[in-house]
Amino acid sequence: MSIITKNVNALYEENKNLSMIEIFSKNEVILDENLIFPGINLLINAIKISIPQKIIIDLSGKVGEKLEDVKDEEEKLPGENGKDGKDGTAGNSSGNLCILAQDFENMENLDIKLNGGSGSDGKNGENGVNGENVYFYQGEKGKPGGMGGKNGLGGEGGFKGNCSIFIDGKLINEKIKIEAKNGENGKSGDVGKSGESGMDGTDIAKTKKGFNFKKYGIRRKQKLDYYFTNEKVEDSIYVRSRDTNNFEHKCYVKIIPKEMTKVLQDQTKAKKEEDRKEESRAKKCEPMDLNDAKIKQQDLVNYHLISQGKNSFETTTKQEEIVVPNRLYEVNNVKSNDEDYVPRLKFEIEMITEEEIESKNKANK
Numbered sequence: 001m002s003i004i005t006k007n008v009n010a011l012y013e014e015n016k017n018l019s020m021i022e023i024f025s026k027n028e029v030i031l032d033e034n035l036i037f038p039g040i041n042l043l044i045n046a047i048k049i050s051i052p053q054k055i056i057i058d059l060s061g062k063v064g065e066k067l068e069d070v071k072d073e074e075e076k077l078p079g080e081n082g083k084d085g086k087d088g089t090a091g092n093s094s095g096n097l098c099i100l101a102q103d104f105e106n107m108e109n110l111d112i113k114l115n116g117g118s119g120s121d122g123k124n125g126e127n128g129v130n131g132e133n134v135y136f137y138q139g140e141k142g143k144p145g146g147m148g149g150k151n152g153l154g155g156e157g158g159f160k161g162n163c164s165i166f167i168d169g170k171l172i173n174e175k176i177k178i179e180a181k182n183g184e185n186g187k188s189g190d191v192g193k194s195g196e197s198g199m200d201g202t203d204i205a206k207t208k209k210g211f212n213f214k215k216y217g218i219r220r221k222q223k224l225d226y227y228f229t230n231e232k233v234e235d236s237i238y239v240r241s242r243d244t245n246n247f248e249h250k251c252y253v254k255i256i257p258k259e260m261t262k263v264l265q266d267q268t269k270a271k272k273e274e275d276r277k278e279e280s281r282a283k284k285c286e287p288m289d290l291n292d293a294k295i296k297q298q299d300l301v302n303y304h305l306i307s308q309g310k311n312s313f314e315t316t317t318k319q320e321e322i323v324v325p326n327r328l329y330e331v332n333n334v335k336s337n338d339e340d341y342v343p344r345l346k347f348e349i350e351m352i353t354e355e356e357i358e359s360k361n362k363a364n365k
Helices: 003-014 290-331 354-364
Strands: 020-030 041-050 055-058 097-101 103-105 110-113 163-167 177-179 205-209 212-216 222-229 252-259
Touching: 003 020, 020 290, 041 290, 097 103, 097 290, 103 163, 163 290
Parallel strands: 020 041, 041 097, 041 103, 055 110, 097 163, 110 177
Antiparallel strands: 205 212, 222 252
16 A cells, blocks of 8 residues: 555544645655545645556545434424424535646546435425314304425435546546536425314204204204295295395295315425525535646646756766766776776986985095
8 A cells, every 4th residue: 555545544534524635746646545535625736646456536425414203292282283394404515636647557447436415305394283173162163274384305416526637738537437426316305284174163053834843953063054035945944024025025044954074274385495494405515726736736847857857967977977987998998897007107316415415425434
C-alpha cells in the first residue's frame, strides 16, 4: 500500500466532516487502495499518477436517513384532525472529483462512482377522527369528522458529482469508467383519510288519522322529510288550518321517512412541492475551482522542470570532469587503464655562493 493512500484513508477516518481532500505530489502518486469518501470533494494534483491494480474512487452521497414510525399516545377527540406526515430526508449529494497530471499510467484500472444518494420515504398523514354522534338531541346534526393529515413528501435524491480528469492539459473523461447519476426521490406518503361526520339525531313525529296514531323515529332511527299538497295522496294527513287561500289550499301533508346516513368530510389535498420542508430538499456539494487547480498543476510542472534542469547541470558537470582527464590521456598516448604515470624530474644545477667556496678552501688547508 502506498503511503499517500494509507495516510489519506486514515485522515478521513479521523475526520469524516471534511468537505474536501487535496492530494499534491511533486513527483508520482501511486493509488493502490480504494478511496471512498461519501459526499466529499477530492482533488489529486501530481506529475504522474500510477494505478497498479483495480481500485474504486467512490464519492457517492449517502441515502437519506429513514424516518422512524412514531405512535401518538395521546387520546384523540371526536372530530379531531389528523396530523400531517413528515417529509422524507433528502439524500446526500456526491462529491466532485478533479485529477490533474502530466502522465497517467494504467488508467484502465480506475473505476469512478459519483452518484447522488436516494431520499427516504415520506410518512403517511394521519386519518381524521370520526365526528361525534348525536343521541340526546332529537333532530340535531351530527358533528363533522376531522380532516385527514397531509402526506409527507418523499425526500429528494442527492445530486450527482462532476468529474474532470486532465492529462497534460487535455480532458480525458471518456477514457475512464465513470458512473454518475442523481439519486432517486423517496416515495411520498398517503394523504390521511378524513373522518366521517357523526350520525344526526333522530327526527320524531306523531300523526293522528281518525282514531289511529302513527309514530316516527321511536323504534327506529330515522330522518323525516315532508311536503304539502292540495291533493290527497296515500298516507297523507289533512291539516284543516292550511285549507285556505293563503296556503293555496295545500292542506295535505305527506311524511317521508329516510334512513340515517353519515356524510363524509371533504378529503385533504396532497401536499404541494412548494410546501416541502428544508431538510427534504437536496443540496449540491460546493463546486471545485478548476482554474485554481490548473494553476497549481502548472506550478508543479514548473517545479519539476526546474528540478530536472538542475539535475541535468550536475550530471553534465560530472561528465566534463571525467572527460577532461580522458582527453589528456589521448593527447599523451596514455591509456586510462595503464599504471599511474610518474613524470620525470627536471635536472637543476646546484648553485654555490662565494662564502661557501672560501669556507671549503680554508677547510682544505
